[in-house]
Amino acid sequence: xxxxxxxxxxxxxxxxxxxxxxxxxxxxxxxxxxxxxxxxxxxxxxxxxxxxxxxxxxxxxxxxxxxxxxxxxxxxxxxxxxxxxxxxxxxxxxxxxxxxxxxxxxxxxxxxxxxxxxxxxxxxxxxxxxxxxxxxxxxxxxxxxxxxxxxxxxxxxxxxxxxxxxxxxxxxxxxxxxxxxxxxxxxxxxxxxxxxxxxxxxxxxxxxxxxxxxxxxxxxxxxxx
Amino acid sequence: xxxxxxxxxxxxxxxxxxxxxxxxxxxxxxxxxxxxxxxxxxxxxxxxxxxxxxxxxxxxxxxxxxxxxxxxxxxxxxxxxxxxxxxxxxxxxxxxxxxxxxxxxxxxxxxxxxxxxxxxxxxxxxxxxxxxxxxxxxxxxxxxxxxxxxxxxxxxxxxxxxxxxxxxxxxxxxxxxxxxxxxxxxxxxxxxxxxxxxxxxxxxxxxxxxxxxxxxxxxxxxxxxxxxxxxxxxxxxxxxxxxxxxxxxxxxxxxxxxxxxxxxxxxxxxxxxx
Numbered sequence: 434x435x436x437x438x439x440x441x442x443x444x445x446x447x448x449x450x451x452x453x454x455x456x457x458x459x460x461x462x463x464x465x466x467x468x469x470x471x472x473x474x475x476x477x478x479x480x481x482x483x484x485x486x487x488x489x490x491x492x493x494x495x496x497x498x499x500x501x502x503x504x505x506x507x508x509x510x511x512x513x514x515x516x517x518x519x520x521x522x523x524x525x526x527x528x529x530x531x532x533x534x535x536x537x538x539x540x541x542x543x544x545x546x547x548x549x550x551x552x553x554x555x556x557x558x559x560x561x562x563x564x565x566x567x568x569x570x571x572x573x574x575x576x577x578x579x580x581x582x583x584x585x586x587x588x589x590x591x592x593x594x595x596x597x598x599x600x601x602x603x604x605x606x607x608x609x610x611x612x613x614x615x616x617x618x619x620x621x622x623x624x625x626x627x628x629x630x631x632x633x634x635x636x637x638x639x640x641x642x643x644x645x646x647x648x649x650x651x652x653x654x655x656x657x658x
Numbered sequence: 659x660x661x662x663x664x665x666x667x668x669x670x671x672x673x674x675x676x677x678x679x680x681x682x683x684x685x686x687x688x689x690x691x692x693x694x695x696x697x698x699x700x701x702x703x704x705x706x707x708x709x710x711x712x713x714x715x716x717x718x719x720x721x722x723x724x725x726x727x728x729x730x731x732x733x734x735x736x737x738x739x740x741x742x743x744x745x746x747x748x749x750x751x752x753x754x755x756x757x758x759x760x761x762x763x764x765x766x767x768x769x770x771x772x773x774x775x776x777x778x779x780x781x782x783x784x785x786x787x788x789x790x791x792x793x794x795x796x797x798x799x800x801x802x803x804x805x806x807x808x809x810x811x812x813x814x815x816x817x818x819x820x821x822x823x824x825x826x827x828x829x830x831x832x833x834x835x836x837x838x839x840x841x842x843x844x845x846x847x848x849x850x851x852x853x854x855x856x857x858x859x860x861x862x863x864x865x866x867x868x869x870x871x872x873x874x875x876x877x878x879x880x881x882x883x884x885x886x887x888x889x890x891x892x893x894x895x896x897x898x899x900x901x902x903x904x905x906x907x908x909x910x911x912x913x914x915x916x917x918x919x920x921x922x923x924x925x926x927x928x929x930x931x932x
Contacts, residue, residue, distance in 0.1 A: 470906030489919070491906050508919060510904055511889060529889070529921060548921050549886055568886075568924060 561631030667783030672757025677776030
């Protein structure tokens, strides 16, 4: 196990060291201490390593992740796990705005609450939130799954494409062109698997599914101002 | 906290501090580009004209004038004649505002912020987007006696609102958007709103992005616009309530690891009182 103390070393050196790990590295387990809200911690990783960050992080931690597993043992600032391609990011605390934005793949687990715009423009990432999510979540979401065990804020799924949104609690309001959908066995199966991966003991049957009503796919003059 | 936030706002910095309340006394904090000449003999000249005790305390380009609370208004009028170039930073019983252009660490050193103490305070670092980098464009802004405002964001209807407020006789000095926000709150309160009501109506009347923090004599308030793009983080313990644009600003506070750290909801007015 490798330990890196951000109180003594630079962020740039840390990220360069993590980037230097390849598929065959023996140094597969990393502990980062004293993050103290620093930005861009463990960004751009591309090897199957495990990174644990002991404390809360600032903007854009674990962004652009591929293959790696990153565990933030605190809360995460805006843009955590932005544009993830693969791998797994787990946040033990809360996540700020636009967690998992534009993610193409991988799994993001938020054990606390997520703030506004969670999963905005998601393109294939799976996101499991144990708590609540804020307003404008899954805005223009294109594919992937957003699972919310708590409540959703205003304008959920506004202008979304083919992403699936599962909410166990209440939805404050649905965004434009987002509607409740039938929960079929295949959706229950996806949800069951994601809850398992996301270490969440909620029951799939307690959730409702939301998605695109597909009325914005083609131009309609009545939608113009 | 201010120095940590330098990379969010390197061009100016300011602090509003609430301290030193003396019974029936008020304070006017003024700024000068030529403090050596402007502050020289100001105390005695002002004493003569207001016919009362004035205590002058100089801190770099700023000076705090302490005088009888009932003489504050006349003193402001007299100051305009005695030293037309002085700029009034703040008025109140408790509030003092210090702000200047420059890196936050230089501004903090200039005013010796380390040595300041008080019941509460608000600091701000600025990255100018809407108007020039000047002392008057720096935050906090004084919105009324013992009240101040800092802003993260940009108001997009500040030009039309400035024209409207000026037609109503509100004095606005610069092309700065936040000054218009501050003047708007002042104008609302002069027309009978409480600070809370003024903040509520700002959600309807101000267009653009904002996270506002307002200071009051006995506490502070926070409001974010309905979109809430501009960040805000709160930390609460049994001993303090703190606000920051991001967690990084709060990490040196005592007991932060055990604090309840959370984000204020959009379009919601919060207040904390001592």
